[in-house]
Amino acid sequence: MKPFAIDPGEIEDGLDRQNLTRIRRRFVAINSDRLDRLRNALTERQQTVLDALPLLFHTNHPMMPGFDARNTPSRLCNYTFSKKDQALGRNIARSFTANIDITQPEQIYGIYVMGSVGTIAQSESSDLDIWLCYRPGLERNAIESLNRKCEKISEWAMQSRLEVHFFLMDHDAFRQGKLSALNEESSGSAQRLLLLDEFYRTAIYLGGCMPLWWFVPVTSEDQYPRYTNILLGKRFIKDDVLDFGGIATIPDGEFVGAGIWQLYKAIESPYKSVLKLLLLESYADQYPDIKPLSLTFKAQVYAGELDINQLDSYVMIYRRIENYLLQKQQLQRLELARRCFYFKVNKPLTKPITGREKSWQRKLLEELVASWQWDHKYLELLDARRHWKTPEVDKERSLLVSELNHGYRFLQDFAAHTRAVRSISSEELTILGRKLQAAFERRPGKIEWINPGISNDISESQIIISQSTDPHGEALWTASARVEDITSVRLQTIKNSSSLVELILWCYFNGVITTHTRFDLLDAPAIDEFNLLRLLKSFHQWLPLPLPNLKHNAFKRTAEPTEVLVLINVACSPTERLDTQGIQRLSNQTDALSYSGFEENLVVSIDLVVRNSWNEINSRRFDKKDALLDALHDYLKLSMPGSHHRPPNLHVECIGSSHATTISSRIRSWFAEIVQCYYGGQYPPASRYVFEMAGLYNCLQFKGPRLITRQYPSVDVLQDALSEEQPSISPICIDSRALNRHPLRAICEAISGDGGGRSWSGSINVFYQRSENGVEMYVIDEHGTLVHRYYKGRGEFLPLKPLHHFLRAIVDRQTQLNQELLYDFGIFPIHFYELTRDSRQTYHAQPKRIANDLNNVVDFEVRAVGFVDELDQLQFNFYCSDQEFPARTLGNELFLVVAQYIIGQRKSSEFYPVYITDLDLSLCIKKITDGNPLTTSHYLKLKNRLELKLNRAIGILMKA
DSSP states (O other), X not given: OOOOOOOOOOGGGOOOHHHHHHHHHHXXXXXXXXXXXXXXXXOHHHHHHHHHHHHHHHOOOTTSTXXXXXXXXXXXXXXXXXXXXXXXHHHHXXXXXXXXXXXXXXXXXXXXXXXXXXXXXXXXXXXXXEEEEEXXXXXXXXXXXXXXXXXXXXXHHHTTTOOXXXXXXXXXXXXXXXXXXXXXXXXXXXOHHHHHHHHHHHOEEEEEOEEGGGGSOGGGGGGHHXXXXXXXXXXXXOSOEEOOOOOSXXXXXXXXXXXXXXXXXXXXXXXXXXXXXXHHHHHHHTTTSOOOHHHHHHHHHHTTOOOTTTTOHXXXXXXXXXXXXXXXXXXHHHHHHHHHHHHHHTOOTTSOOSSSSOOHHHHHHHHHHHHHTOOHHXXXXXXXXXXXXXXXXXXXXXXXXXXXXXXXXXXXHHXXXXXXXXXXXXXXXXXXXXXXXXXHOOOTTBOOOOOSSSOSOOOOSEEEEEEEXXXXXXXXXXXXXXXXXXXXXXXXXXXXXXXXXXXXXXXXXXXXXXXXXXXXXXXXXXXXXXXXHHHHHHHHHHSOSSOOOOOGGGGGSOOOEEEEEEEESTTSOTTHHHXXXXXXXXXXXXXXXXXXXXXXXXXXXXXXXXXXXXOOEEEEEEOSTTHHHHHHHHHHTTSOTTSSOOXXXXXXXXXXXXXXXXXXXXXXXXXXXXXXXXXXXXXXXTOEEEEEETTEEEEEEEETTEEEEEEESXXXXXXXXXXXXXXXXXXXXXXXXXXTTSHHHHHHHHHHTTTGGGGGSSOEEEEEEEOSSEEEEEEEOTTOOEEEEEEEOOGGGOSHHHHHHHXXXXXXXHHHHOGGGOOTTTOOOEEEEEEEEOTTOOEEEEXXXXXXXXXXXXXSOEEEEEEEOTTSOEEEEEEEXXXXXXXXXXXXXXXXXXXXXXXXXXXXXXXXXXXXXXXXXXXXXXXXXXXXXXXXXXXXXXXXXXXXXXXXXXXXXXXX
């Protein structure tokens, strides 16, 4: 028979103490039934742990579990020590005696266990979340000692395979909203009233003071402070209660923080989190007149409901969600909610009972399932969840993620509509958002984790790998499993991908492929089993599973790449064209980037697999013409040059069967050289890296964050490109296998020396090679720009001394224009090297000293001054000795007139070149440089141009 409803009426008219007694008895009876259910779900040893908790915190015996210090807070309020307690204590420690100092105040005010225990959702793996309430005002060292005691008791409980978590609580501070992070498993800035709502409807009282909240009727919840003041002030209730506060309503901001926290928890427990998110959504839908479940629970108790099946916290959660979704007519979401509830309860109804009779949980679940009209076949499918394979797991995950996304959007809309102030800190919000991104974000190439606690094992004993083409003609790889039923055997697709690497990596990462999996290759001529196993072995070595759990702090920073796997030529032959012609190597050229006489690039495909600091795995395939260069660009994007952070270390494997060792070794060293160039600290970010590939010359250079790759058909075109003026210091680095018999290698090695990129700064380097008819000159200016020229002439007419004289003159002009260019006490270093070849035709650079004396080379100086005319054209005035030759006056006859004058001043009629000895560009800097710094190469190129015109004019006059 159901007890009658209790209505305390108005306090001012006199509260019925008899009714208060009935209220206490009802809550105590419900608590007792819940506690019995909790105990019955535990083993005998675990029951001992649970029963001992009040005793352990009432006493402080050195031989009992948890002892920390003699002054650790103890004595539990309203605790009566009995013979049964004495026996329990001696069962734990034979020397146990109470030894309680009754002169000391009671310092433990209450012990409660909350959560799913005692409900339909309790399982063998359920842990105990215990609120341990201590006396407000305890000193910090006393609280720390009490916390250590809790940790030791938790360790003792684990010996009985019972997981216990303690949360130390100051009920006064909690009521005032002073709630700090409970532990690293909590959300940090926890949702106080939502937490209190859960506490009031799930807490099982183990000892100490009872909650004052029990005695406040739902109709007076909005007057909670006034009502409780009268209860206590007029002694309707004794002081043996704890006041955590009322719960008339819940602030809007708590829903946002709690929702995001549940989204994060969904990473490992999606079914439980979906239920809690739906409950939050049903609450928020009532805003601002929210009626929390705890008030529904209390109202039913006041109305005389004592059936704990009807008061079961998880059943009440489901009922609230069901009513909400039915009102919204969202039946698909309701079906998912029912599955989440069924999986959370975890009592498979199609499996036979293990005991003599059905458990109360199974009976209650059967009643619910019957109302849902699920048939036996559907239940069999659900009960086999722990054995689901990839297709079922992937489909279920999609439904769960879709629901989680729906919940997230709802919370966003709710926050925007109510302008809610989040009760979760910005830092915590950022961290949780990053965890969600790592777990659930979908993007091309990301290897998704599809099994967040859905199935126990999705591995396959045999995988069929097949190759086909998609509607666009692109390669398509498929992993399938054989499924046998009564009538047939069929192939069930597990995963499709355009990349074999991504396909196998996905299967490996998700546990579909294990060390025991056998492979069957079907219509897959591009790969054999040997190379497939090599590919899988490379994953085992590079990415051992399971991945270690990340610490909370890992998400305080943005994701950074930590490891990179480079897989070369997976499922393709690098020498397919040569193989079909029966040709292998026609020369001793063994460089994998320029192989054989055909100068083949043996790298035809690259798969780049990147793991970051959030344990995200991304894969990208490059199999077009410039696969290696594209992969290099992607790799170098992982870290900006000059940032003092190198790209992550590379693990390089060539999976193809042809020339695997040659290719992997070459690519490993090639990447290492490029990384050393841009991230080694010796060379600046604007450096140019030169290498050969497939008969072409290539140059890499960063332009800000962008890596630019340029290709040139010949060395001459490459030299022209290296002559482009550089706005900043840009050394030239040459690949160890490139230009081995060209002067450029000796030039770059001579400048770098031991100083690396520093040797390229603040000096001018001149390299020359003598020949029968003249000298070939290479000048590297202070920014690394190359100026190349061939001079005819020999003997006393060689250009070395005039060039030295000219360079000194323009260095003086440069330092006058810009005082920051004063190097070595105002002297810009100029170094000369002579280029020679050994018997192997390898170039070497020998330092030389060139005297700065031109008295025997030219009869007089030829100086040019640049300016911009009225038509914005660059013009030059010439000065020979004291004679001026203005461009405006002479026009097109300028060079011929100057040449005539020079011939007239010569003592000999023999033809020899004229050299400009000085060049003034101070009046036309902007015209020449477009705003960039004026460098030596600007002077040299204009000098070469002017000298060419003058010498042509002299030649014409001499012939005439």
